[in-house]
Amino acid sequence: MTTEERIQKQKEVVEQIGRHFDKEGFQPIAGRILGLLLVMDKEKYTFDEIIEELQISKSSASNALRNLEIRGDIEYITLPGDRKRYFRFRKHHSGSIIEDIEKKLNNLRELSMAILQLKADPQSENAKYLIEMQHSLGVFLESIAQSKLKLQSDK
Amino acid sequence: MTTEERIQKQKEVVEQIGRHFDKEGFQPIAGRILGLLLVMDKEKYTFDEIIEELQISKSSASNALRNLEIRGDIEYITLPGDRKRYFRFRKHHSGSIIEDIEKKLNNLRELSMAILQLKADPQSENAKYLIEMQHSLGVFLESIAQSKLKLQSDK
């Protein structure tokens, strides 16, 4: 694979990553920026380089970058004697994907417990379903806890 | 807790469930319908009851119900000699939450492998991050597999 080809493919993956993050609730441009910072060989981009590479306006870039920074997905550094900011992908510690899932499932479990407690008939179809679901969630959350321990000890 | 109070609380939980499903990408009304069918003691609702309960238009109800049915989240039954459809929550087998997560993580892993393969420098910061993430995902997917086995045998 030539360098050209590789770069071409990288740009396609930037687009894919963009779509991935769209689905996670990011705005399209924010997804593309994240993709750019993560995928390309150059891992630090200036504001102007981002605009140039993605062909977007300054205002769009400004807004998306601010949002991404607030969310903690990117960060920037500055170099002495250089007013430009260099943006880069911010490594959330790698367990955070798992922790997000954990949080969501705990949430779901609590919701389902709230529903169950308000059921007049604890033998109703939905009540039985909720009980089963809570069991599954319990098993799953348990295994998440174990994964976390294992990852901790791997370090 | 009186029945009145209980019903009041159930309605609040319907709203909560609605918001939960909103976040999962459902349209607001669809989330409320799902909440209604799942939370209230009456676990089968007709079209008109849904409209009445949620104070929504026929067209909104019609659309949301069609979408929910296509997605497999609800189903309806009909009774002989009764033209009305009775909608109810459809129990997806309780592992499906887990399977959805599994699918998403596999997706993420593939994406990150694609990125890594295109990196010129496999020692770059992002490359190292991706490798670490893939390790975490591997551990986690392994434990998901175990959870699934355990749930299988619990049955």
Added chain:
DNA sequence: TTATTGGTTCGGTATGTTGTGAACTAAATA
């Protein structure tokens, strides 16, 4: 002091989403 650089903020447009009411349809009933 003026000009340039590196952005931010503002106002507006284009697009997409949600929901509505009204007209419609198909089946059952009178």
Added chain:
DNA sequence: TATTTAGTTCACAACATACCGAACCAATAA
């Protein structure tokens, strides 16, 4: 055959979002 029931479809209004260009600002350079 006419009417009612149970919903569907259509056209549109209201609202949200995503982005852009232009004006602006603050810091540095000339």
